[in-house]
Amino acid sequence: MVTLAEVAQHAGVSASTVSYVLSGKRSISTTTRQRVEQSIRELGYHPNAGARALASSRSNIIALMIPLRTDMYVPVMMEIAIAVATTARLHGYDVLLLTGEEGPDAVRRVTGSGLADAMILMDVELEDERLPLLRQTDQPSVLIGLPATTSGLTCVDLDFGATGALCVEHLAKLGHRDIAVIGEAPAVYERHTGFAERTLDGLRSRARELGLRVLHRPCEGGYDAMTVTLARIFDERPGTTGFVVQNESAVEPLLALLRQQGRAVPEDVSVVAICPDQVAVQASVRLTSVAIPAQEMGRYAVEHLVAKLDGRGGDDVVLIAPELTVRASTGPAPAGS
């Protein structure tokens, strides 16, 4: 293992000079710099991460806490994780992967040990146990998601309220009057993750303004659950022609069942989904959808943290404006309805 001292000796300078070449924190003459850089290359030197962290009290690592559950939003989480890792590298940071399993203890461990300089938390609940710890520590953090109170915190999320409103507006514009919302599994509402409620609130209040009727049904994914849910919906509101789906594992079952019942999409029934673009494009009908901006959230989170670690920027709640992409699953409401 090559050390700073060896590089220094090889280049005929002192260790501190090499360090300054590396960090750029003091000016170094061009000739010296080149000589040092040459030595670094020749010897294949890599600074020791531990020593660096100890001396500078900076680990150049960002911790990313992902939910343990793999039953929901897997592609979204993956996309966020990859965006975080990629963006972090761009700024010279590495990413430590934590699972939600450890809960608040993980936060304590990371802040206490100096393992990471900052944290990104996903799957934030309204009254998340980790929040008090984040507020106490002076280590920067970003939440992906929105808790009940955000004072002293930095958050980024899709504006789910606006998303709900946007979906219903689109359907209204096409002449649909009776809207059904296929929501997340009941467990999601019980866990108080917030985004599902926010979507619903935004959707309902816009629907009220536009004079639409809304029926909301939580739904586990899969064919069996969807069969029951759909039957109930058409029972209660036979005139339903617009669907908003927020559960990606309900999308394909819904389409299959509608087909099976002889209801054509989009001629008889329109469907808007809130899901990653990939799901929308790969479905059996290309879905009009509002995408979940996973990449953008991941990138924003890292960039905010980097800025904060550099002494720039403050707390901040960013709600990303939803964008609705029209594809093949929505069309004018049928004349007879």
Place this chain on the structure above:
Amino acid sequence: MVTLAEVAQHAGVSASTVSYVLSGKRSISTTTRQRVEQSIRELGYHPNAGARALASSRSNIIALMIPLRTDMYVPVMMEIAIAVATTARLHGYDVLLLTGEEGPDAVRRVTGSGLADAMILMDVELEDERLPLLRQTDQPSVLIGLPATTSGLTCVDLDFGATGALCVEHLAKLGHRDIAVIGEAPAVYERHTGFAERTLDGLRSRARELGLRVLHRPCEGGYDAMTVTLARIFDERPGTTGFVVQNESAVEPLLALLRQQGRAVPEDVSVVAICPDQVAVQASVRLTSVAIPAQEMGRYAVEHLVAKLDGRGGDDVVLIAPELTVRASTGPAPAGS
């Protein structure tokens, strides 16, 4: 930030004693141990990761290199990542998330800087550029996947050869004679990731022994590609009654198209998939499938590394035996065929 020295002072012992309490590397009297542990709790002490890494040349971190691509096997990769993170924590390790983007440089960086004690590599190609580096370094590593030559390496993977054979055996036992294999996208074969070829080889040679006919067609996911592929298959082999699908994004399109063409599953046509259980269960027909043992691979990789870091165990190639779960998509071949 609380340091070892402060704990030592608080407990009225020397710093080294506290260190030995923490590591258990020397015997400590019960009374002293308890006093120290008490102080640790009272002060909320967490050892500084950097200092520890520097002094012990052990970071207690395992690096996990995941592919950057999010177009394939996302749930599998996520499951592996989570299994790795969870298992690692169980053994006192944390996980550093690297993307494949950096390629061999990432390997150099990690081994050179002592950022991690060991690495797990996913998405291994037959002639992977990272392999020479792994062979050089004395840092333990595990590949998830199988390169062309495995000498001096540790690998774990599903036994895709046996998987192919198992699928074809199952169909043969049910009386199917004409089998079509829906493979991965052509790009996968060109990238030489190996598993697709191995599946095919195993499948073909078992089919030959059993006297079955096999037609193999690579296939991009999605409905349009599947439509073309399926048409060609029934064109060339109208008597095809058994399908083996290795591309999870082709599964649902295939089922939909078969339904649409009036071919009932499993009465007219049987389908075996090679995919995560979750996909198999959530499909519109519950699929007979061979699962990809993501958790098991992740866990094995970590446990092997931990053993190696503790000075136990050596190089080793582990191929996990496939298990076929019979669900609702396979049945006896139709009488007339």
Place this chain on the structure above:
DNA sequence: ATTCGCTGTCGAAGCGCTTCGACAGACTAT
């Protein structure tokens, strides 16, 4: 010619921990 302020370099201290050798004291075996 003297002073001043740069620029570029060096030496040394110290970050918080692990680990090695030393050793006091309590036992056991002779």
Place this chain on the structure above:
DNA sequence: ATAGTCTGTCGAAGCGCTTCGACAGCGAAT
């Protein structure tokens, strides 16, 4: 009673780096 063996604890060295203050050398300003 003596030597030998443990057990439990301590002090000190050092891991490889960053960073602070010091300072030599130089050109610009007086």
